[in-house]
Amino acid sequence: MGNTSIVAVAQPSAEAQRVLAAQQAKARKFMIKLALVWVGIFVVLGVAFKLLKFDMNFMFDRLDFILAGIKYTLLVSAAGISLAIILALLGALGRLSKNPIANGIATFYVSFVRGTPLLVQVYIWYLGLPQIGQQLESLGLSGVQRLLTLPAIPAGILALGVCYGAYMTETFRAGIQSIGKGQTEAAYSLGMTPGQTLRRVILPQAIRVVIPPIGNDFVAMLKDSSLVSVMGVWELTYRATKMGRRYFRSLETLTVAALIYWLMCIILQTLQARLEAYMGRGERR
Amino acid sequence: MAPIIRVRKLEKCFGKLYVLKGLDLDVEAGEVLVIIGRSGSGKSTFLRCLNFLEEPTAGTIEVDGVVIPAGEPSREHRIHIQQIRAKTGMVFQHFNLFPHMTALENVIEGPITVKGMSREEAIEIGERLLGWVGLMDKRDEYPSRLSGGQQQRVAIARALAMEPKIMLFDEPTSALDPELIGEVLDVMKRLAREGMTMIVVTHEMGFAREVADRVIFMGDGVWVEEGTPEEIFDNPKDPRTRDFLRHIL
Numbered sequence: 001m002g003n004t005s006i007v008a009v010a011q012p013s014a015e016a017q018r019v020l021a022a023q024q025a026k027a028r029k030f031m032i033k034l035a036l037v038w039v040g041i042f043v044v045l046g047v048a049f050k051l052l053k054f055d056m057n058f059m060f061d062r063l064d065f066i067l068a069g070i071k072y073t074l075l076v077s078a079a080g081i082s083l084a085i086i087l088a089l090l091g092a093l094g095r096l097s098k099n100p101i102a103n104g105i106a107t108f109y110v111s112f113v114r115g116t117p118l119l120v121q122v123y124i125w126y127l128g129l130p131q132i133g134q135q136l137e138s139l140g141l142s143g144v145q146r147l148l149t150l151p152a153i154p155a156g157i158l159a160l161g162v163c164y165g166a167y168m169t170e171t172f173r174a175g176i177q178s179i180g181k182g183q184t185e186a187a188y189s190l191g192m193t194p195g196q197t198l199r200r201v202i203l204p205q206a207i208r209v210v211i212p213p214i215g216n217d218f219v220a221m222l223k224d225s226s227l228v229s230v231m232g233v234w235e236l237t238y239r240a241t242k243m244g245r246r247y248f249r250s251l252e253t254l255t256v257a258a259l260i261y262w263l264m265c266i267i268l269q270t271l272q273a274r275l276e277a278y279m280g281r282g283e284r285r
Numbered sequence: 286m287a288p289i290i291r292v293r294k295l296e297k298c299f300g301k302l303y304v305l306k307g308l309d310l311d312v313e314a315g316e317v318l319v320i321i322g323r324s325g326s327g328k329s330t331f332l333r334c335l336n337f338l339e340e341p342t343a344g345t346i347e348v349d350g351v352v353i354p355a356g357e358p359s360r361e362h363r364i365h366i367q368q369i370r371a372k373t374g375m376v377f378q379h380f381n382l383f384p385h386m387t388a389l390e391n392v393i394e395g396p397i398t399v400k401g402m403s404r405e406e407a408i409e410i411g412e413r414l415l416g417w418v419g420l421m422d423k424r425d426e427y428p429s430r431l432s433g434g435q436q437q438r439v440a441i442a443r444a445l446a447m448e449p450k451i452m453l454f455d456e457p458t459s460a461l462d463p464e465l466i467g468e469v470l471d472v473m474k475r476l477a478r479e480g481m482t483m484i485v486v487t488h489e490m491g492f493a494r495e496v497a498d499r500v501i502f503m504g505d506g507v508w509v510e511e512g513t514p515e516e517i518f519d520n521p522k523d524p525r526t527r528d529f530l531r532h533i534l
Binding site for chain 1: 367373374379381382398399440
């Protein structure tokens with residue numbers, strides 16, 4: 001075998017290298033153009049803000065006031081998603097259950113909650129529940145009305161948690177069903193009970209499957225938490241609209257709120273990507 | 286001595302499909318029984334009925350003194366199924382290892398979760414079994430990093446960790462590349478030599494001839510013919526057996 005062929009085996013030919021270089025250059029050019037488009041979008045927006053006589057100073061001055069709403073937004077979202085995960089797990093088990101009571105309740109829950117607007121649900125928790133309390137009170141259950149008259153924040157958490165729990169029930173159910181039947185059979189053949197099989201074999205695998213959709217739901221909930229502003233919770237949206245109306249500068253304050261939501265979503269999506277990478281460590285295929 | 290497995294009038298229907306048509310079987314302790322037959326003849330279904338992965342439609346199954354008649358799942362019924370499963374290990378065609386656990390974790394899962402064994406004790410058993418199937422060096426690998434043959438050997442170790450009296454093999458080499466079949470069959474042969482009661486559904490006729498005490502040819506949900514490997518392979522009496530063997534050998 002000649003010398004040249006050994007060289008040829010050791011590294012790609014000049015022709016191949018040229019093609020490779022061209023491909024890389026093309027990819028680089030695309031990235032540069034993409035960056036330029038983004039810069040362009042911001043320039044256009046900046047000009048538009050200028051033409052609309054956006055009061056930037058006003059925006060900066062009120063930033064603190066609006067930012068203070070983040071803690072309520074985060075509180076309502078975090079508590080809401082926690083409640084949703086618990087409800088979704090129960091809901092999924094119910095939907096998969098052969099017990100007609102559990103299955104019926106879970107199916108009703110998913111169907112009803114998914115079939116009604118979140119805003120209506122928020123009002124039911126906040127305005128409808130006290131009325132139920134009143135009726136029960138008049139039937140002789142003392143103290144019920146006070147219990148069912150919820151402050152805005154707990155009502156918001158319940159509304160978001162129950163609503164997203166219904167959507168996530170279907171996510172969890174799909175996640176559990178995505179785990180092959182062979183896994184259950186292997187666990188059963190070892191003598192595991194259905195409960196042990198669920199805890200030790202099915203759920204650990206299903207959770208990996210459902211983390212991406214749960215992350216999406218959390219991002220969506222963060223934004224839907226703005227609906228609790230209708231109950232007067234001093235979160236981002238409430239503060240933005242309140243301040244905007246007072247000074248007739250709603251576009252400015254709402255833009256600030258929108259940017260804050262956007263930034264939070266970007267941060268969340270980054271965290272989600274890391275979590276997925278971490279959870280997927282056993283699954284090298 | 287009483288047989289360790291006693292099956293009487295076992296029937297199984299999937300909806301309108303009549304799969305097992307009243308089977309009787311006695312298996313002695315220490316016996317290696319190989320069931321052969323065409324796909325769709327009911328071999329796997331029969332095997333899966335023995336540890337109730339399939340609920341029999343009618344008949345009775347007795348494993349090591351635990352008698353379960355087919356029927357409505359009562360609490361007692363479920364407890365008996367649990368008892369039978371604890372006495373039988375099963376090896377699947379597609380291994381069914383738990384992908385989120387390492388090889389060792391797969392093996393110790395049963396003893397810890399089902400038997401309530403301490404982790405230390407289970408690891409001791411697990412390491413001994415992984416060594417026995419020749420995979421001690423793969424102890425901390427996840428199944429996705431193992432070859433099919435290695436996965437199936439871990440699966441055998443996992444089943445053995447429960448110290449079963451009977452091992453059921455459901456086409457254990459059918460999903461393997463040809464060059465990996467030998468390592469799994471070797472482990473099974475050693476298990477047979479150590480006196481394990483085994484029921485094996487397989488298409489490996491060489492294994493059946495070498496290891497089986499008895500071979501049953503199954504067709505259409507009934508036993509067509511049974512005998513020693515010599516009787517079945519060298520001198521099959523039923524035309525269906527002859528036809529099957531002509532095609533597969």
